[in-house]
Amino acid sequence: MKIEGTVLRGPEFEPVEGRVVVEDGTIAAVEEASVDSDDVILPAFVNAHTHIGDSIAKEAGEGLDLDALVAPPDGLKHQLLREASREEKVEAMRRSIRLMETTGTTSFLEFREGGVEGVYMLREASSGSSVAPVILGRETADAMEAADGFGASGARDGDFSYERNATAREEKLFGIHAGERDATDINPALDLDPDFLVHMVHPETLHLERLEDSGIPVVVCPRSNLVTGVGTPPIAELVERTTVALGTDNVMLNSPSMFREMEFAAKLADVTAREVLRMATLNGARIAGLNCGVVEEGHDAKLLVLDGDSDNLAGVQNVVRAVVRRAGASDVKEVLL
Known part of the structure; x- marks a missing residue:
């Protein structure tokens, strides 16, 4: 061909x-x-951070802050996920995957709520699609066992040492949210030596130095950060120090369109178009271990x-x-x- x-x-x-x-x-x-x-x-694009279970609740929660929107266990997204049937959640995810497929996304790194059953639902939703999710289970070690790794909510929510050690033993991915609301959870997240961090909206000089020393990649989601009112990540400073990839985050807040994420990031940050395209393709693939x-x-x-x-x-x-x-x-x- x-x-x-x-x-x-x-x-x-x-x-x-x-x-x-x-x-x-x-x-x-x-x-x-x-x-x-x-x-x-x-x-083709690699969307390096998603929560596509939220596809059941697109544009819900107008005017709510980050915690009210997504914080477990009682944030709006979690309430809506509990209320939705299994069939509704699978079909909503299937439609988001179809959108990703038609707009050129080959894979996405999903922080999958719902334990083991959440992993199974996403596998069902992606069955028959050419888009291959990299699924990071959440909430339980069993979810990590059933998935391609573990996606931690953040060091402020608990000690994830067990999950980090388990993923390391099994050579699976471990990702963790850090620096989304403020800087307080960044050092504890870095201490876990994760495979990648997500968000890093509020890094301080020490954190940037640690990133440069460790080479731990960062996934930024600037549209999501703006919508939730936490600010926007210092993309240029992060790019100077480590591998940076792009993710679209919660489908509740933004479409899983890498075109939209690239345009926003390019117009927000003082980085070249080539760097942004690399963030949307090669860098995400490297984090996920894709060829x-x-x-x-x-x-x-x-x-x-x-x-x-x-x-x-x-x-x-x-x-x-x-x-x-x-x-x-x-x-x-x-x-x-």
Whole structure:
């Protein structure tokens, strides 16, 4: 199989005219050549932080603060999750996964509420989809056993040493929320030596130095942070010190669209479009241990093809900048997952 157009090649997303050769689901070659195509070929997205169970409650909770919205056990999202039937939750998640699939997301890292049953529900919702979730169980060690790892709510909510040690023994992922409301839970989270942190809206100088020393990646969710009123993460400062990926967080608050997250992050932060695209693709893949996120020989052919001659993209002068700041669902021509 050969896909022709402008290829955003390698981790620097160098725009080259040519084709991507795919064999048995793997990128066999990226060939430079003169081609008759306006298409733009880039790696499919990896959404590095989601809570898609919240798909049952889109845009609920107007005017509520973060704790009232999502804090366990009595935040609004948890009330609504308890009230919804299993069938309602599975179908709502299935529809969010379908949206991710049609907009070019190949995988997402899900902090999955509901214990073991929550893990099973997400596996059911994603069955038959080309989108492969990386599921981090919550609430119980059994959920971690059934999932791909454990997603901790935050060091302020308890001691997660047992779960961290268990994931390390089983070589599974351990992620934890940190620095979302304030800085008080960042050091305890870093002390756990997690595989990644989520949010980091309020890091102080010491925390930034520890990140740089440890190399622990961070997933930022700027749209969510703005909606919940906690502020926005210092993306440029984080990027200077460690690997940073993008997530869309709660579907209750924002659509799981990486196009929207990229545009917002790019216009918010003093970082290049290339860095933002890397945050939405390769960096998330690296955190999850996936062999995708880059158009390069030997990597999985998880690709997104945009119509470069769409009314929205025709005439762009900077392809990478246009993909990050301008492209959207209506520009998607083909998704190969």
